[in-house]
Amino acid sequence: MVSANPARNIVGVIGNVISFGLFLCHAPMFRQICKAKDVEEYKPDPYLATLLTCMLWVFYGLPIVHPNSILVVTVNGIGLVVQLVYLIIFFIYSTNNKRSKMLAVLGIEAAFMAAVVAGVLHGAHTHEMRSMIVGILCVICGSVQYASNLTVMVRVIRTESVEYMPFFLSLAIFLSGCCWTAYALIEFDLYVAIPNGLEAVLGLIQLILHFFYYKSTLKKKNIELPTVIVDSVDAVLRRSWGVTDSGVYFLLGPCSSVVRSPGA
Helix, strand or coil, rough: CCCCHHHHHHHHHHHHHHHHHHCCCHHHHHHHHHHHHCCCCCCHHHHHHHHHHHHHHHHCCCCCCCCCHHHHHHHHHHHHHHHHHHHHHHHHHHHHHHHHHHHHHHHHCCCCCCCCHHHHHCCCCCHHHHHHHHHHHHHHHHHHHHHHHHHHHHHHHHHHHCCCCCCCHHHHHHHHHHHHHHHHHHHHHHHHHHHHHHHHHHHHHHHHHHHHHHHHHHHHHHHHHHHHHCCCCCHHHHHHHHHHECCCCCCCCCCCHHHHHCCC
């Protein structure tokens, strides 16, 4: 059921559009994986985590749990499909060892969701109780994913460079957080407000970091320009996607952040 409040619906639709764009920001990296037919050092962990978060939010937004939250269902339903596509590509081009680990994690997530759904529907008999149980789980998962952006921000401060934190991505994260926080406050929903309020704050901090370190990034690029020629194409791609020699995950794709479930 859609909320009767027009302002809330408008804000939610805008949030859906922004969040959909954020989900698709990882598409260039997966196009490259398909071309190379190899996942290289990339890991499926962020997408597995986002898949679980999306499943929880879809369940939260259903009328049997939290009425008038269909826009939460739509954005996370889209996110769920996108993550499944990403994971299928990962599975196709991964080694057998990585495939086994993916299947194990997916099995655990499926069992966890089945337990949550069965426990909530059979153990909680009011919308308030169901919303509280599922909402708390969503807040925990969403907040952990959004807070993982701190890794990127620490890197920016340490290197005095925003090379691995694209401006328009930071702006989109900030706007997405603001939209979904406003959505949650119009008809107060604490469980949607907490993680998205955190997202808005982190997005604002990223924009502030851009303001402080943009010029120093340009200077470093000008200094390093002559050495870029000797780099292999593979090395350039790895730097732009944030994959270090140790396989640490920072950013995926030229316009993406730590994978998350925007909008809820």
